[in-house]
Amino acid sequence: MPRALPAPTRPARPARPARPHRVVVLALDGVYPFELGIPQRVFGSADGRYEVVTCTADGRPVRTSSDFSITAEYGPEALERADTVVVPPYLSAADSAELPDPVAAALARIPAGARLVSICTAAFALAAAGLLDGRRATTHWRLAGRFRELFPRVTLDPDVLFVDDGRVLTSAGAASGVDVCLHLVREDHGSEVANRVARRCVVPPWRDGGQAQYIEHPVPEPTExxxxxxxxxxxxxxxxxxxxxxxxxxxxxxxxxxxxxxxxxxxxxxxxxxxxxxxxxxxxxxxxxxxxxxxxxxxxxxxxxxxxxxxxxxxxxxxxxxxxxxxxxx
Structure with missing residues (x-):
């Protein structure tokens, strides 16, 4: 199965801008720490080509899915100056087709031309905000049925690691956030830069297949x-x-x-x-x-x-x- 649905053809990228591309990571209550750190680790390894900042929906500290909370330096106003917004997964993402008012208000601040990226179940947040209507998307394979039930207007492909639908990108479970961030570095600056970032992060620059290979199925005999x-x-x-x-x-x-x-x-x-x-x-x-x-x-x-x-x-x-x-x- 394909790893990702192909993106629409993009125009030739301009020369490197005078300022770094600004990536804003929106940490919501119950955020998973591992996925929260992926954008900074990947984009932050691209030799200053990106500026990565973290914000919360109301400027207050948020709990994580673990036994600690985090305090971000920025509030939702940071979203207004974002070139790319990344939303990591959080505990209650799949609970409802509606967003809490502060989260909906924060997402409404995102500029019309900014790229949107969800990692894992954060696709539920983008879908609840109507940002995935009529688009192709993916999320963690275990919640594919729940996603289709809540958001029938989204074309879901649970077999791929990420989907690039132009301005909006969604990735599958957990570590697929690394795949989609590396994909964006590759789209922005080419394979040479993306490969260098991958080496620094000690991850493969390109993973074969999709998340279908991780769906539960009988494990082959160890002698095979x-x-x-x-x-x-x-x-x-x-x-x-x-x-x-x-x-x-x-x-x-x-x-x-x-x-x-x-x-x-x-x-x-x-x-x-x-x-x-x-x-x-x-x-x-x-x-x-x-x-x-x-x-x-x-x-x-x-x-x-x-x-x-x-x-x-x-x-x-x-x-x-x-x-x-x-x-x-x-």
Whole structure:
């Protein structure tokens, strides 16, 4: 299954602004501490490209889901100057289709052009405010049924790690907040910056599959072989015309067993995973190298520029030349 629904095509990003992009994190009562810290950790590792501040809905301290409270430096007025607003999950998020008055008032302060990001069950807050009506979204898989019941006007996909619907992004459970924040760094500043941030945070720059791979299902027997070694081998041989038979032979499995085990572990078929890895490698080469488009196509394993153009356009809606111009403009 796809990791995320594709975002609408964005215009070429402008040159780096004079001031950092301002990310405001809205901490609501009962906030989960882990997710609360994700935006600062990820955006704060991008060499000053972002300014991250935390606020509460009424300027007062809030309880966390743990045994302590926090005091934020800012109140809801900080939202009025936000370029991006991130809402982490909180204990009562899924309790009702209506928001407490202070929370609704705080969300109403967000500028019309700001990006909105929810982590985990905070999608309930955005939906309750009407900000997800008619949009695609995701949330924690365990609460998918509850979300659909409360918000039938939202198209929910509980199988992905995050959904980029343009100005509004929603992510799945807990650590998927890291995925969506890294995705925004990549969209804003390219793969090279995002990869550097990921290394500093000691997290993978791109996770395969969706949260479907984390939904409760029987655990394989510990004696069964996995596909991780074959995935690593494939990444080192992307320029070669790899087939499903090549992958299965490397893993020493039958085609049927390999395909089933790969899908269980990664959340997508081997073919879709391989195309995604080729696209990612091609994007990195287009951003950071002076290789011709023909050379990029060959090194990424697409063989021809037509194949590269087709797959890149299907993934992000632009041609290789347009994608390269976007990043070289920075």
């Amino acid at each position: 072989a996995g596909t991780a070694a074959t995935r690593a081998w494939a990444l080192a041989h992307l320029a070669e015309p790899l087939t499903l038979r090549d992958l299965a032979d490397h893993a020493r499995m039958s085609l049927r067993t390999f395909a089933r085990r790969f899908q269980d572990e990664v959340g997508v078929s081997p073919g879709r995973w391989l195309i995604r890895q080729r696209v990612l490698h091609a994007r990195e080469l287009l951003e950071a190298s002076d290789l011709s488009v023909e050379q990029v196509a060959a090194r990424a394993g697409f063989g021809t520029t037509a194949s590269l153009r087709q797959h890149l356009h299907a993934a992000i809606g632009v041609t290789p030349q347009a994608y390269r111009r976007t990043f070289r403009a920075d």
